[in-house]
Amino acid sequence: MLLYHLRTLLMLAVMLLALVQYLRTAAPRPPGIKLLGLLTAIALVVEVGGYLTTLRLWNNSVLYNVFITTEFCILLQALERQLPRLRKTFRAIGLLGIAALAAVLIGRRGDLWSALLSENIALFALLLAVAAALALWHVANTSSVPVQRVPLFWIGMGLLLYFGALSPVVILAQVVRSADPLMAAMLWTIMPVLCALRYLLTTYGFHLQATTQHPLR
Amino acid sequence: MNETQRLVFAVVIITLVIVLMVLAMVALMVVNAQRRVRHSMDLAEADRQREREVMAAEREAVQQTLTEVGRELHDGVGHTLSVAQMALNTLVQDGPDPNLLAASREAVDQGAEEVRRLGRSLNSELWAKRSLADAISLEADRIQRVARVQVHVLMEEDLPKLPPDTNTVLFRVFQVILTNAMRHSGADRIDITIRPGGAQDLVLTIADNGMGFDPETTTTHAGLANIHKRSALIGYKAECITAPGGGCTWHLQPLAPHAA
Numbered sequence: 001m002l003l004y005h006l007r008t009l010l011m012l013a014v015m016l017l018a019l020v021q022y023l024r025t026a027a028p029r030p031p032g033i034k035l036l037g038l039l040t041a042i043a044l045v046v047e048v049g050g051y052l053t054t055l056r057l058w059n060n061s062v063l064y065n066v067f068i069t070t071e072f073c074i075l076l077q078a079l080e081r082q083l084p085r086l087r088k089t090f091r092a093i094g095l096l097g098i099a100a101l102a103a104v105l106i107g108r109r110g111d112l113w114s115a116l117l118s119e120n121i122a123l124f125a126l127l128l129a130v131a132a133a134l135a136l137w138h139v140a141n142t143s144s145v146p147v148q149r150v151p152l153f154w155i156g157m158g159l160l161l162y163f164g165a166l167s168p169v170v171i172l173a174q175v176v177r178s179a180d181p182l183m184a185a186m187l188w189t190i191m192p193v194l195c196a197l198r199y200l201l202t203t204y205g206f207h208l209q210a211t212t213q214h215p216l217r
Numbered sequence: 218m219n220e221t222q223r224l225v226f227a228v229v230i231i232t233l234v235i236v237l238m239v240l241a242m243v244a245l246m247v248v249n250a251q252r253r254v255r256h257s258m259d260l261a262e263a264d265r266q267r268e269r270e271v272m273a274a275e276r277e278a279v280q281q282t283l284t285e286v287g288r289e290l291h292d293g294v295g296h297t298l299s300v301a302q303m304a305l306n307t308l309v310q311d312g313p314d315p316n317l318l319a320a321s322r323e324a325v326d327q328g329a330e331e332v333r334r335l336g337r338s339l340n341s342e343l344w345a346k347r348s349l350a351d352a353i354s355l356e357a358d359r360i361q362r363v364a365r366v367q368v369h370v371l372m373e374e375d376l377p378k379l380p381p382d383t384n385t386v387l388f389r390v391f392q393v394i395l396t397n398a399m400r401h402s403g404a405d406r407i408d409i410t411i412r413p414g415g416a417q418d419l420v421l422t423i424a425d426n427g428m429g430f431d432p433e434t435t436t437t438h439a440g441l442a443n444i445h446k447r448s449a450l451i452g453y454k455a456e457c458i459t460a461p462g463g464g465c466t467w468h469l470q471p472l473a474p475h476a477a
Contacts, residue, residue, distance in 0.1 A: 136241075140249040144256060147249040157242055165234040186223040190231055197235070 007192040008051050014199040015044045021206035032082035033209055036155060039074045040202065042067070047195075065117050072097055072124045075159065079135050082152055086138055090131060097127050118170050125166035132159035149212070151205040158201030162194050270450050271382045274389035281392055286335050289363060294335070297328040349384050349419065350376050350411055353391060357409060364399055372411040376419060383451045387421065387469065390444050390455065394423050394467050397440060402427020402465060418453075418471040425466075429459040 022037035029037070046067045053060040073094070080090040104120045136156040140147055147153040169187050177184040304321035308314060338355065347355075350372050357368040379387065398404050404427030414420035435441060441457070444467075448455035454472050459465035 136245055137248075140245040141252050143249055144253065146253070147246055153245070157238065160241065161234065161238045164237075165230075169230070182220075183223055183226070186227050187230075190227050193231055194234065 004189065007189060007196075008047070011192040011196040011199070012044065012047055012051070014196045014203065015040060015047060018199045018203040018206060019044060021203045021210065024210040025206060026210070029209075030082065032078040032152075033206075035074055035078035035081065036202070037206075039071060039078070040199070042070065042074075043199075061117075065120070068117075068121050068124050069101065072128060075128055076131060079131055083135055083138055086134060089134060093127050093131050097124055100124075118174050122167045122170040122174075125163040125170065129160055129163040129167065132156045132163060136160065149208065151209040151212075153205075154201045154208065155205035158198035158205070161201065162198035165194050166191065267382070267450050270447060271385055274386045274447060278385065278389045278392055281396070282338065285359065285363070286339060289331070289335060289359075292363075294328050294331045297324050297331065300324045301328065348376070349379055349387055352384075352388050353409060353411065353421075356388075356392065356395065357407075360395065360399065360407075366399060366404060367406045368409065369407070370409045370411070373413060375413070376411060377413055377415070377417050379417065379419060383418075383453075386447050386451045387419070387453070390447055390469060391421065391423065393440060393444060398423070398425040398427060398465065402429070404464070414471050419469075420471075421467075421469040423467045423469075424464065426464045429461050429463045429465050431461050432457060432459055 019037070019040050022033070022040055025033060025037075046063060049063055050060050053063065076090050076094045076097075080087050083090075100123045101117075101120055104117055104123075108117075136153065139150055139152055139156065143150050143153075169190055173184040173187040176187070301321045301324035304317050304324065308317055308321065338359075354370055354372075357370045360366060361368045395407065398407055402425050404425035406426045408422075408424045410420075410422040410424075412420050444455050444457075448469060449472075452472050453469055456468045456470075457465060458468070
């Protein structure tokens, strides 16, 4: 239990750091940065809510079901605004995600909100990992400055790290849940660590944005 | 699996994810570095190509000027001096005649003035120092003098000074447009307008009242292609508005004006 608190508090601290770093970037901020800042704030509120509800043993599935959908939409929108040349690709990914969500909701029987929509989380994570990989590949192939000086590179690496791992972890946790519920629970505890790493990379991206004040890419 | 094994499993997964991430990061950095090397090589090649084109434009401009000056020497000065020579021969044969003497002196003066003017147009120092507006005015004067074409130049005051390369290429493009108008259009009037197009740029318009042409059927013409290519090389856009029987108007303007 102590490890759980430590992991969660570490994640919240890093998210708070990312938010502070975002606020250090001077206005007018690029549209993509604004959305990423907004997402960081929402994520912080959601994770604090998730932490408190878990402590009280309340079911917080609905919170995460709504959040992953919101995160999916905001992230695709942020990437689209920063990389307009990939607009069609990001929109196609978005439509695919929404169609999959609709299919999951229609296919489910019983109470839709009491359980975590893990298939949906896995699919959204996979699609976001693909979107992040495409964005990174585009930046690497078009940036005239070294990519390590481009904020979007670090933010994209964070997204790829987190969502790239989220999908297999969720699927694996689902597979082993009936045979070994403790193993499934252990797999879920990996995510706060990866989330902290994601927001650490995002913090560095915001830091680059604040110090150089060039467009996101 | 006991608790320790589960913990080890989780740590292995995290480590694996991080290692994969670092590998992806390094791969992207390598791709980006290669891309930047290719980009700088492309830029260097574009610079070399630009230099070659500027030199070619300069050479062609000088060559055309030499040809025109040679023609003027033959047709203008040669003719004037022949008149003076004939008058002097008559004076030698028939004895002094104040009118003939004055006429021959006038012809010699006129010839000397022509030679001085042509000498100025061949002076390479003046050639290098003159502005595009001056060069265009001189060219317009010359065309008006030697061809049966009225050339009107309208230029605004305080025109910006162009970089030497832009000057050279724009002048050569102007020469080609003017030559085309005189050779192929049958125009008897050409209007040239020069106005500022930003802090370091000009907008040049050359309009003739000739027969025009169908731009759809003449897109592959080498001369026209060269006008577009050279203009693009110095960051200018060459636009031709024409139709059969409707004259031809060329607009040369910067693609993106330089900042002040």
